[in-house]
Amino acid sequence: MFAGCPFKILEKPKFVYDGKWLKMREVRFRKCDSSQEQVWESVHRRRVPQSKPDAVVVFATLHRDGKKYFILIKQYRIPMSGMCLEFPAGLIEEGETIEAAGLRELKEETGYTATKILSCTKGKQSLSPDLADESISIMMVEVDGDAPENKNLKQDLDDGEIIECNDIPPEDVLNGKVVLVECEKLLSYIEFICTEVYVDSMVYTFALGMNYAQHFR
Amino acid sequence: MFAGCPFKILEKPKFVYDGKWLKMREVRFRKCDSSQEQVWESVHRRRVPQSKPDAVVVFATLHRDGKKYFILIKQYRIPMSGMCLEFPAGLIEEGETIEAAGLRELKEETGYTATKILSCTKGKQSLSPDLADESISIMMVEVDGDAPENKNLKQDLDDGEIIECNDIPPEDVLNGKVVLVECEKLLSYIEFICTEVYVDSMVYTFALGMNYAQHFR
Numbered sequence: 001m002f003a004g005c006p007f008k009i010l011e012k013p014k015f016v017y018d019g020k021w022l023k024m025r026e027v028r029f030r031k032c033d034s035s036q037e038q039v040w041e042s043v044h045r046r047r048v049p050q051s052k053p054d055a056v057v058v059f060a061t062l063h064r065d066g067k068k069y070f071i072l073i074k075q076y077r078i079p080m081s082g083m084c085l086e087f088p089a090g091l092i093e094e095g096e097t098i099e100a101a102g103l104r105e106l107k108e109e110t111g112y113t114a115t116k117i118l119s120c121t122k123g124k125q126s127l128s129p130d131l132a133d134e135s136i137s138i139m140m141v142e143v144d145g146d147a148p149e150n151k152n153l154k155q156d157l158d159d160g161e162i163i164e165c166n167d168i169p170p171e172d173v174l175n176g177k178v179v180l181v182e183c184e185k186l187l188s189y190i191e192f193i194c195t196e197v198y199v200d201s202m203v204y205t206f207a208l209g210m211n212y213a214q215h216f217r
Numbered sequence: 218m219f220a221g222c223p224f225k226i227l228e229k230p231k232f233v234y235d236g237k238w239l240k241m242r243e244v245r246f247r248k249c250d251s252s253q254e255q256v257w258e259s260v261h262r263r264r265v266p267q268s269k270p271d272a273v274v275v276f277a278t279l280h281r282d283g284k285k286y287f288i289l290i291k292q293y294r295i296p297m298s299g300m301c302l303e304f305p306a307g308l309i310e311e312g313e314t315i316e317a318a319g320l321r322e323l324k325e326e327t328g329y330t331a332t333k334i335l336s337c338t339k340g341k342q343s344l345s346p347d348l349a350d351e352s353i354s355i356m357m358v359e360v361d362g363d364a365p366e367n368k369n370l371k372q373d374l375d376d377g378e379i380i381e382c383n384d385i386p387p388e389d390v391l392n393g394k395v396v397l398v399e400c401e402k403l404l405s406y407i408e409f410i411c412t413e414v415y416v417d418s419m420v421y422t423f424a425l426g427m428n429y430a431q432h433f434r
Protein backbone atom coordinates (compact mmCIF):
# COMPACT_ATOMS: atom_id res chain seq x y z
CA MET A 1 0.00 0.00 0.00
CA PHE A 2 2.79 2.45 0.80
CA ALA A 3 5.20 1.60 -2.03
CA GLY A 4 7.83 4.30 -2.41
CA CYS A 5 6.94 5.86 0.94
CA PRO A 6 9.91 7.74 2.41
CA PHE A 7 8.48 7.40 5.93
CA LYS A 8 8.76 4.38 8.19
CA ILE A 9 5.21 3.04 8.66
CA LEU A 10 5.03 1.68 12.22
CA GLU A 11 1.93 -0.48 12.12
CA LYS A 12 -0.84 -1.64 9.84
CA PRO A 13 -3.07 1.38 9.09
CA LYS A 14 -6.31 1.15 11.01
CA PHE A 15 -9.75 2.52 10.33
CA VAL A 16 -10.82 4.27 13.50
CA TYR A 17 -14.28 5.27 12.28
CA ASP A 18 -16.53 3.65 9.75
CA GLY A 19 -19.54 5.71 8.70
CA LYS A 20 -22.19 5.26 6.06
CA TRP A 21 -20.19 7.11 3.38
CA LEU A 22 -16.80 7.89 4.90
CA LYS A 23 -14.13 6.12 6.91
CA MET A 24 -11.37 7.67 8.95
CA ARG A 25 -7.90 6.13 8.95
CA GLU A 26 -4.90 6.45 11.23
CA VAL A 27 -1.37 5.71 10.09
CA ARG A 28 1.44 5.67 12.66
CA PHE A 29 4.79 6.61 11.15
CA ARG A 30 8.12 8.30 11.71
CA LYS A 31 10.74 9.93 9.54
CA CYS A 32 13.58 7.50 8.87
CA ASP A 33 16.08 9.76 10.64
CA SER A 34 13.89 10.40 13.67
CA SER A 35 12.55 8.38 16.58
CA GLN A 36 9.55 10.69 16.98
CA GLU A 37 6.36 8.71 16.34
CA GLN A 38 3.60 10.58 14.52
CA VAL A 39 0.08 9.87 13.35
CA TRP A 40 -1.51 10.84 10.03
CA GLU A 41 -5.29 10.85 10.03
CA SER A 42 -7.18 10.83 6.77
CA VAL A 43 -10.66 10.36 5.37
CA HIS A 44 -11.60 7.78 2.75
CA ARG A 45 -14.80 7.11 0.85
CA ARG A 46 -16.50 3.87 1.74
CA ARG A 47 -16.82 2.33 -1.70
CA VAL A 48 -15.58 -0.45 -3.90
CA PRO A 49 -11.91 0.21 -4.77
CA GLN A 50 -11.51 1.00 -8.45
CA SER A 51 -8.67 2.01 -10.71
CA LYS A 52 -10.59 5.06 -11.92
CA PRO A 53 -10.72 8.36 -10.03
CA ASP A 54 -13.59 8.78 -7.57
CA ALA A 55 -15.19 11.65 -9.41
CA VAL A 56 -15.19 13.73 -12.56
CA VAL A 57 -15.24 17.53 -12.67
CA VAL A 58 -16.67 19.10 -15.83
CA PHE A 59 -15.34 22.37 -17.26
CA ALA A 60 -18.12 23.21 -19.72
CA THR A 61 -18.33 26.19 -22.04
CA LEU A 62 -21.71 27.13 -23.42
CA HIS A 63 -21.78 28.74 -26.86
CA ARG A 64 -24.95 30.77 -27.32
CA ASP A 65 -25.81 33.70 -29.55
CA GLY A 66 -22.15 34.17 -30.45
CA LYS A 67 -21.03 34.42 -26.82
CA LYS A 68 -19.20 31.95 -24.59
CA TYR A 69 -20.04 31.17 -20.99
CA PHE A 70 -18.69 28.86 -18.32
CA ILE A 71 -21.37 26.68 -16.78
CA LEU A 72 -21.01 26.80 -13.00
CA ILE A 73 -23.29 25.67 -10.23
CA LYS A 74 -24.04 27.30 -6.95
CA GLN A 75 -25.17 24.92 -4.27
CA TYR A 76 -25.44 24.67 -0.52
CA ARG A 77 -22.77 22.40 0.90
CA ILE A 78 -23.51 20.96 4.34
CA PRO A 79 -19.81 20.30 5.17
CA MET A 80 -19.02 23.99 4.48
CA SER A 81 -22.26 25.28 6.07
CA GLY A 82 -22.64 27.61 3.12
CA MET A 83 -23.10 28.20 -0.60
CA CYS A 84 -20.34 27.14 -2.98
CA LEU A 85 -19.69 28.12 -6.58
CA GLU A 86 -18.32 25.06 -8.34
CA PHE A 87 -17.89 23.30 -11.63
CA PRO A 88 -20.47 20.55 -12.16
CA ALA A 89 -19.05 17.29 -10.81
CA GLY A 90 -19.98 13.94 -9.41
CA LEU A 91 -18.91 10.44 -8.51
CA ILE A 92 -18.12 7.97 -11.27
CA GLU A 93 -20.35 4.93 -10.93
CA GLU A 94 -19.14 1.34 -11.06
CA GLY A 95 -18.65 0.24 -14.66
CA GLU A 96 -19.12 3.77 -15.98
CA THR A 97 -16.43 5.51 -18.06
CA ILE A 98 -15.10 8.88 -16.91
CA GLU A 99 -16.53 10.54 -20.01
CA ALA A 100 -19.99 8.99 -19.54
CA ALA A 101 -20.02 10.08 -15.90
CA GLY A 102 -19.05 13.63 -16.87
CA LEU A 103 -21.78 13.90 -19.50
CA ARG A 104 -24.33 12.42 -17.08
CA GLU A 105 -23.42 14.74 -14.21
CA LEU A 106 -23.46 17.81 -16.44
CA LYS A 107 -26.93 16.87 -17.67
CA GLU A 108 -28.27 15.97 -14.21
CA GLU A 109 -26.91 19.02 -12.43
CA THR A 110 -27.43 21.68 -15.10
CA GLY A 111 -29.74 20.22 -17.74
CA TYR A 112 -27.18 20.83 -20.49
CA THR A 113 -26.15 18.20 -23.02
CA ALA A 114 -22.52 18.48 -24.11
CA THR A 115 -21.96 18.70 -27.85
CA LYS A 116 -18.25 17.91 -27.89
CA ILE A 117 -15.68 16.50 -25.48
CA LEU A 118 -12.51 18.60 -25.79
CA SER A 119 -10.30 16.67 -23.38
CA CYS A 120 -10.28 14.40 -20.36
CA THR A 121 -7.34 14.09 -18.00
CA LYS A 122 -5.51 10.82 -17.52
CA GLY A 123 -4.38 9.45 -14.17
CA LYS A 124 -5.96 10.67 -10.96
CA GLN A 125 -5.77 14.20 -9.64
CA SER A 126 -5.68 14.72 -5.90
CA LEU A 127 -8.15 17.15 -4.37
CA SER A 128 -7.05 17.51 -0.77
CA PRO A 129 -4.07 15.18 -0.42
CA ASP A 130 -3.24 16.34 3.10
CA LEU A 131 -6.60 15.12 4.35
CA ALA A 132 -8.18 12.59 2.00
CA ASP A 133 -7.46 10.04 -0.70
CA GLU A 134 -10.14 11.48 -2.96
CA SER A 135 -9.21 11.78 -6.62
CA ILE A 136 -10.77 13.26 -9.73
CA SER A 137 -10.46 13.52 -13.46
CA ILE A 138 -11.13 16.78 -15.29
CA MET A 139 -13.16 16.80 -18.48
CA MET A 140 -13.50 19.82 -20.76
CA VAL A 141 -16.59 19.99 -22.96
CA GLU A 142 -18.42 22.38 -25.24
CA VAL A 143 -22.16 22.86 -25.16
CA ASP A 144 -24.09 24.23 -28.13
CA GLY A 145 -26.59 26.47 -26.42
CA ASP A 146 -28.54 26.96 -29.64
CA ALA A 147 -29.23 23.22 -30.09
CA PRO A 148 -32.80 22.09 -29.38
CA GLU A 149 -31.74 19.76 -26.54
CA ASN A 150 -30.28 22.75 -24.72
CA LYS A 151 -33.49 24.76 -24.62
CA ASN A 152 -36.08 24.30 -21.83
CA LEU A 153 -33.62 22.65 -19.49
CA LYS A 154 -34.53 20.35 -16.65
CA GLN A 155 -32.30 19.26 -13.79
CA ASP A 156 -32.39 15.74 -12.38
CA LEU A 157 -30.79 16.07 -8.98
CA ASP A 158 -29.76 13.45 -6.44
CA ASP A 159 -31.60 13.35 -3.11
CA GLY A 160 -28.86 15.27 -1.33
CA GLU A 161 -28.56 18.01 -3.96
CA ILE A 162 -30.23 21.37 -4.31
CA ILE A 163 -28.54 23.52 -6.95
CA GLU A 164 -30.05 26.90 -7.44
CA CYS A 165 -29.16 30.52 -7.87
CA ASN A 166 -31.75 33.02 -6.70
CA ASP A 167 -29.53 36.00 -6.02
CA ILE A 168 -29.68 39.15 -8.02
CA PRO A 169 -26.79 38.42 -10.31
CA PRO A 170 -24.44 40.88 -11.95
CA GLU A 171 -25.27 41.64 -15.55
CA ASP A 172 -23.03 38.93 -16.94
CA VAL A 173 -24.83 36.15 -15.11
CA LEU A 174 -28.01 34.57 -16.40
CA ASN A 175 -30.22 31.72 -15.37
CA GLY A 176 -31.83 30.85 -12.08
CA LYS A 177 -30.53 27.32 -11.62
CA VAL A 178 -27.03 27.29 -12.92
CA VAL A 179 -24.66 30.22 -13.06
CA LEU A 180 -23.47 31.20 -16.50
CA VAL A 181 -20.48 33.51 -16.53
CA GLU A 182 -19.07 35.02 -19.71
CA CYS A 183 -15.69 33.38 -20.23
CA GLU A 184 -13.81 36.68 -20.42
CA LYS A 185 -15.36 37.86 -17.16
CA LEU A 186 -14.78 34.79 -15.01
CA LEU A 187 -12.11 36.31 -12.78
CA SER A 188 -13.92 39.60 -12.28
CA TYR A 189 -17.14 37.73 -11.45
CA ILE A 190 -15.30 35.59 -8.91
CA GLU A 191 -13.65 38.61 -7.32
CA PHE A 192 -17.12 40.16 -7.07
CA ILE A 193 -18.70 37.27 -5.18
CA CYS A 194 -15.82 35.57 -3.37
CA THR A 195 -16.61 37.09 -0.01
CA GLU A 196 -20.31 36.15 -0.34
CA VAL A 197 -19.99 32.49 -1.29
CA TYR A 198 -17.24 29.91 -1.18
CA VAL A 199 -15.71 29.91 -4.64
CA ASP A 200 -14.31 26.45 -5.17
CA SER A 201 -10.54 26.40 -5.50
CA MET A 202 -10.73 24.77 -8.94
CA VAL A 203 -12.96 27.53 -10.30
CA TYR A 204 -10.72 30.23 -8.85
CA THR A 205 -7.57 28.47 -10.06
CA PHE A 206 -8.88 28.11 -13.61
CA ALA A 207 -9.64 31.84 -13.71
CA LEU A 208 -6.19 32.67 -12.35
CA GLY A 209 -4.62 30.41 -14.98
CA MET A 210 -6.52 32.21 -17.75
CA ASN A 211 -5.53 35.58 -16.32
CA TYR A 212 -1.90 34.53 -15.99
CA ALA A 213 -1.74 33.48 -19.64
CA GLN A 214 -3.31 36.76 -20.74
CA HIS A 215 -1.30 39.16 -18.61
CA PHE A 216 1.86 37.66 -17.15
CA ARG A 217 3.38 35.53 -19.88
CA MET B 218 -24.48 27.48 11.71
CA PHE B 219 -26.65 26.52 8.74
CA ALA B 220 -27.93 29.98 7.81
CA GLY B 221 -29.44 29.96 4.33
CA CYS B 222 -29.51 26.18 4.21
CA PRO B 223 -32.22 24.91 1.84
CA PHE B 224 -32.37 21.55 3.65
CA LYS B 225 -34.25 20.82 6.84
CA ILE B 226 -31.63 19.98 9.49
CA LEU B 227 -33.17 17.33 11.74
CA GLU B 228 -30.94 17.45 14.80
CA LYS B 229 -27.90 19.19 16.22
CA PRO B 230 -24.86 18.07 14.18
CA LYS B 231 -22.78 15.62 16.15
CA PHE B 232 -19.12 14.77 16.03
CA VAL B 233 -18.90 11.01 15.76
CA TYR B 234 -15.11 10.81 15.83
CA ASP B 235 -12.59 13.08 17.43
CA GLY B 236 -8.97 12.42 16.44
CA LYS B 237 -5.74 14.25 17.14
CA TRP B 238 -6.02 16.42 14.00
CA LEU B 239 -9.40 15.64 12.44
CA LYS B 240 -12.99 15.25 13.55
CA MET B 241 -15.82 13.56 11.70
CA ARG B 242 -19.30 15.07 11.77
CA GLU B 243 -22.74 13.70 10.99
CA VAL B 244 -25.64 15.94 10.00
CA ARG B 245 -29.13 14.42 9.70
CA PHE B 246 -31.28 16.26 7.19
CA ARG B 247 -34.00 15.99 4.60
CA LYS B 248 -35.06 17.96 1.56
CA CYS B 249 -37.98 20.26 2.46
CA ASP B 250 -40.28 18.48 0.01
CA SER B 251 -39.33 14.97 1.11
CA SER B 252 -39.76 12.84 4.20
CA GLN B 253 -36.65 10.80 3.40
CA GLU B 254 -34.09 11.29 6.16
CA GLN B 255 -30.47 11.44 5.05
CA VAL B 256 -27.07 11.82 6.67
CA TRP B 257 -24.16 13.96 5.49
CA GLU B 258 -20.80 12.96 6.91
CA SER B 259 -17.89 15.36 6.73
CA VAL B 260 -14.40 15.86 8.07
CA HIS B 261 -13.24 18.93 9.98
CA ARG B 262 -9.86 20.05 11.24
CA ARG B 263 -9.52 20.09 15.01
CA ARG B 264 -8.35 23.63 15.54
CA VAL B 265 -9.35 27.00 16.92
CA PRO B 266 -12.10 28.45 14.71
CA GLN B 267 -10.87 31.50 12.84
CA SER B 268 -12.27 33.85 10.26
CA LYS B 269 -9.33 33.22 7.95
CA PRO B 270 -9.04 30.24 5.61
CA ASP B 271 -7.33 27.15 7.01
CA ALA B 272 -4.45 27.24 4.57
CA VAL B 273 -2.72 29.23 1.86
CA VAL B 274 -1.64 27.85 -1.51
CA VAL B 275 1.24 29.65 -3.23
CA PHE B 276 1.45 30.00 -7.01
CA ALA B 277 5.06 31.11 -7.38
CA THR B 278 6.92 31.95 -10.57
CA LEU B 279 10.69 31.92 -10.51
CA HIS B 280 12.47 34.31 -12.86
CA ARG B 281 15.98 33.10 -13.58
CA ASP B 282 18.37 33.72 -16.47
CA GLY B 283 15.58 35.29 -18.51
CA LYS B 284 13.27 32.28 -18.14
CA LYS B 285 10.15 31.75 -16.04
CA TYR B 286 9.34 28.64 -14.04
CA PHE B 287 6.51 27.54 -11.76
CA ILE B 288 7.77 26.32 -8.40
CA LEU B 289 6.04 23.03 -7.61
CA ILE B 290 6.71 20.43 -4.99
CA LYS B 291 6.58 16.71 -5.23
CA GLN B 292 5.94 14.96 -1.96
CA TYR B 293 4.70 11.67 -0.62
CA ARG B 294 1.20 11.99 0.80
CA ILE B 295 0.18 9.33 3.29
CA PRO B 296 -3.59 9.81 2.70
CA MET B 297 -3.06 9.19 -1.05
CA SER B 298 -0.43 6.45 -0.51
CA GLY B 299 1.63 8.04 -3.26
CA MET B 300 3.58 10.98 -4.64
CA CYS B 301 1.74 14.23 -5.40
CA LEU B 302 2.79 17.20 -7.51
CA GLU B 303 1.43 20.28 -5.81
CA PHE B 304 1.83 23.98 -5.32
CA PRO B 305 3.62 24.84 -2.07
CA ALA B 306 0.98 25.30 0.65
CA GLY B 307 0.41 25.12 4.35
CA LEU B 308 -1.80 25.96 7.29
CA ILE B 309 -2.12 29.56 8.41
CA GLU B 310 -1.05 29.86 12.04
CA GLU B 311 -3.02 31.69 14.70
CA GLY B 312 -2.39 35.41 14.50
CA GLU B 313 -0.56 35.08 11.19
CA THR B 314 -1.69 36.95 8.08
CA ILE B 315 -2.42 34.98 4.91
CA GLU B 316 0.46 36.70 3.13
CA ALA B 317 2.94 35.99 5.94
CA ALA B 318 1.87 32.33 5.99
CA GLY B 319 2.31 32.07 2.21
CA LEU B 320 5.79 33.58 2.29
CA ARG B 321 6.76 31.35 5.23
CA GLU B 322 5.47 28.16 3.61
CA LEU B 323 7.16 28.93 0.31
CA LYS B 324 10.45 29.48 2.11
CA GLU B 325 10.10 26.41 4.36
CA GLU B 326 9.03 24.01 1.65
CA THR B 327 11.18 25.21 -1.24
CA GLY B 328 13.85 27.50 0.21
CA TYR B 329 12.79 30.36 -2.08
CA THR B 330 12.14 33.89 -0.85
CA ALA B 331 9.41 35.70 -2.76
CA THR B 332 10.37 39.05 -4.20
CA LYS B 333 6.88 40.37 -4.90
CA ILE B 334 3.32 39.45 -3.97
CA LEU B 335 1.16 39.73 -7.11
CA SER B 336 -2.21 38.92 -5.57
CA CYS B 337 -3.95 37.14 -2.74
CA THR B 338 -7.54 35.95 -2.91
CA LYS B 339 -10.20 37.27 -0.58
CA GLY B 340 -12.83 35.13 1.12
CA LYS B 341 -12.32 31.41 1.53
CA GLN B 342 -12.06 28.92 -1.30
CA SER B 343 -13.43 25.44 -0.77
CA LEU B 344 -11.17 22.50 -1.55
CA SER B 345 -13.41 19.47 -1.29
CA PRO B 346 -16.81 20.85 -0.25
CA ASP B 347 -18.56 17.51 -0.63
CA LEU B 348 -16.37 15.99 2.06
CA ALA B 349 -14.74 18.63 4.25
CA ASP B 350 -15.02 22.20 5.47
CA GLU B 351 -11.42 22.93 4.59
CA SER B 352 -10.79 26.31 2.97
CA ILE B 353 -7.84 28.06 1.41
CA SER B 354 -6.64 31.34 0.02
CA ILE B 355 -4.49 31.52 -3.12
CA MET B 356 -1.48 33.79 -3.24
CA MET B 357 0.48 34.56 -6.41
CA VAL B 358 4.09 35.62 -6.00
CA GLU B 359 7.20 36.24 -8.06
CA VAL B 360 10.62 35.00 -7.04
CA ASP B 361 13.81 36.60 -8.35
CA GLY B 362 15.99 33.58 -8.92
CA ASP B 363 19.06 35.71 -9.50
CA ALA B 364 18.85 37.37 -6.07
CA PRO B 365 21.46 36.26 -3.51
CA GLU B 366 18.82 34.92 -1.07
CA ASN B 367 17.64 32.55 -3.78
CA LYS B 368 20.98 30.84 -4.31
CA ASN B 369 22.11 27.88 -2.15
CA LEU B 370 18.61 27.09 -0.97
CA LYS B 371 17.75 25.23 2.18
CA GLN B 372 14.40 23.72 3.10
CA ASP B 373 13.05 23.82 6.64
CA LEU B 374 10.42 21.10 6.68
CA ASP B 375 7.87 20.13 9.31
CA ASP B 376 8.23 16.75 11.00
CA GLY B 377 5.62 15.15 8.76
CA GLU B 378 7.05 16.50 5.50
CA ILE B 379 9.54 15.06 3.07
CA ILE B 380 9.60 17.00 -0.19
CA GLU B 381 12.02 15.72 -2.72
CA CYS B 382 12.34 14.90 -6.37
CA ASN B 383 14.87 12.25 -7.25
CA ASP B 384 13.46 11.12 -10.56
CA ILE B 385 15.21 11.67 -13.80
CA PRO B 386 13.28 14.71 -14.91
CA PRO B 387 12.43 15.79 -18.43
CA GLU B 388 14.74 18.47 -19.75
CA ASP B 389 12.55 21.34 -18.57
CA VAL B 390 12.74 20.31 -14.93
CA LEU B 391 15.66 21.20 -12.70
CA ASN B 392 16.44 20.82 -9.04
CA GLY B 393 16.37 17.81 -6.77
CA LYS B 394 14.10 19.15 -4.05
CA VAL B 395 11.46 21.21 -5.75
CA VAL B 396 10.19 20.79 -9.26
CA LEU B 397 10.70 23.77 -11.53
CA VAL B 398 8.67 23.68 -14.70
CA GLU B 399 9.02 26.27 -17.45
CA CYS B 400 5.77 28.25 -17.41
CA GLU B 401 5.04 27.62 -21.08
CA LYS B 402 5.50 23.90 -20.65
CA LEU B 403 3.35 23.32 -17.57
CA LEU B 404 0.53 21.47 -19.30
CA SER B 405 2.81 19.27 -21.39
CA TYR B 406 4.87 18.43 -18.30
CA ILE B 407 1.72 17.50 -16.39
CA GLU B 408 0.45 15.35 -19.25
CA PHE B 409 3.84 13.62 -19.26
CA ILE B 410 3.78 12.66 -15.58
CA CYS B 411 0.09 12.48 -14.66
CA THR B 412 -0.08 8.71 -14.78
CA GLU B 413 3.09 8.39 -12.65
CA VAL B 414 2.21 10.74 -9.79
CA TYR B 415 -0.96 12.36 -8.52
CA VAL B 416 -1.02 15.80 -10.06
CA ASP B 417 -2.97 17.99 -7.68
CA SER B 418 -6.20 19.29 -9.15
CA MET B 419 -5.16 22.91 -8.57
CA VAL B 420 -1.94 22.46 -10.55
CA TYR B 421 -3.79 20.73 -13.37
CA THR B 422 -6.57 23.29 -13.35
CA PHE B 423 -4.16 26.23 -13.51
CA ALA B 424 -2.47 24.67 -16.55
CA LEU B 425 -5.84 24.05 -18.22
CA GLY B 426 -6.83 27.67 -17.54
CA MET B 427 -3.62 28.92 -19.17
CA ASN B 428 -4.16 26.60 -22.12
CA TYR B 429 -7.78 27.66 -22.48
CA ALA B 430 -6.83 31.34 -22.62
CA GLN B 431 -4.15 30.63 -25.21
CA HIS B 432 -6.11 28.35 -27.54
CA PHE B 433 -9.87 28.45 -26.99
CA ARG B 434 -10.77 32.09 -26.39
